[in-house]
Amino acid sequence: MRNRYGRFMWRVGLLTLLAVFLVGTSHTFAAMGNRTLKQGMRGDDVRELQLALNRHGFKLAVDGHFGPKTRQAVEAFQRANGLKADGIAGKQTFAALQKKAGNAKVQQPARKGQTTSRSGADRTRNPSTVQNKSQMLKQLYEFADLYLGTPYRYGGTTRNGIDCSALTQLAMKHVGITIPRNTASQYQVGQPVSRAQLQAGDLVFFSTTGPGPTHVALYLENGVLLNASSSKGVTYTKLTERYWNDRYYGARRVVSY
Numbered sequence: 001m002r003n004r005y006g007r008f009m010w011r012v013g014l015l016t017l018l019a020v021f022l023v024g025t026s027h028t029f030a031a032m033g034n035r036t037l038k039q040g041m042r043g044d045d046v047r048e049l050q051l052a053l054n055r056h057g058f059k060l061a062v063d064g065h066f067g068p069k070t071r072q073a074v075e076a077f078q079r080a081n082g083l084k085a086d087g088i089a090g091k092q093t094f095a096a097l098q099k100k101a102g103n104a105k106v107q108q109p110a111r112k113g114q115t116t117s118r119s120g121a122d123r124t125r126n127p128s129t130v131q132n133k134s135q136m137l138k139q140l141y142e143f144a145d146l147y148l149g150t151p152y153r154y155g156g157t158t159r160n161g162i163d164c165s166a167l168t169q170l171a172m173k174h175v176g177i178t179i180p181r182n183t184a185s186q187y188q189v190g191q192p193v194s195r196a197q198l199q200a201g202d203l204v205f206f207s208t209t210g211p212g213p214t215h216v217a218l219y220l221e222n223g224v225l226l227n228a229s230s231s232k233g234v235t236y237t238k239l240t241e242r243y244w245n246d247r248y249y250g251a252r253r254v255v256s257y
Helices: 002-024 027-032 044-055 068-080 091-100 133-147 164-174 242-246
Strands: 203-206 215-221 224-229 233-238 248-253
Touching: 044 068, 068 091, 133 164, 133 215, 133 224, 133 233, 164 215, 164 224, 242 248
Parallel strands: none
Antiparallel strands: 203 215, 203 248, 215 224, 224 233
């Protein structure tokens, strides 16, 4: 029985690695959506563009800033693929990046700010009570173990690819709490909490691509977040990291002990 279980788990692991590999080349483009990116812009979409260009041999700093070097890389990629070399990344450039990655089809997701409709997804309990704080943290780490390493995909909701608000929604569901699907709506639930009073299960918001809350992560303990990062996928992130520290927007508590 033990040997059969071991063989089963080995096959599951192999299939999981294969799925991550196959998805890895396509998640970048989903995050870009149908925006047009050009010099002077900042945000996660720019970071995804820089990641894609890096994969095609253009060595860029993945900093989310569309500066002169990113524009030059876009121009070089456009020239190499028979496109107008204007340094502006639009639909044709994204399509060429997708084709070079070997994907058969690009699915353009909704623009950021649009709510993905899911039956029952916007039913909210404000706030919910959990009896045991240590048990809550244990459950959150169990959830984290399931999703660590999952690639970022804008609009994604599975271990093949997931975005920030889907990660926090599923984490809360794992502990029996229902919150809305998108970042802006999640910022409206629960109660505001100061940065100094953060505790396990708090939703932590950042302003990354425009005014207001545009990114959300889940607080665990000791300044550590469970975060669906556009550049690293699902990972543990320190709130004190300069990028996140500079973009901190606020926090909400949907769990009370």
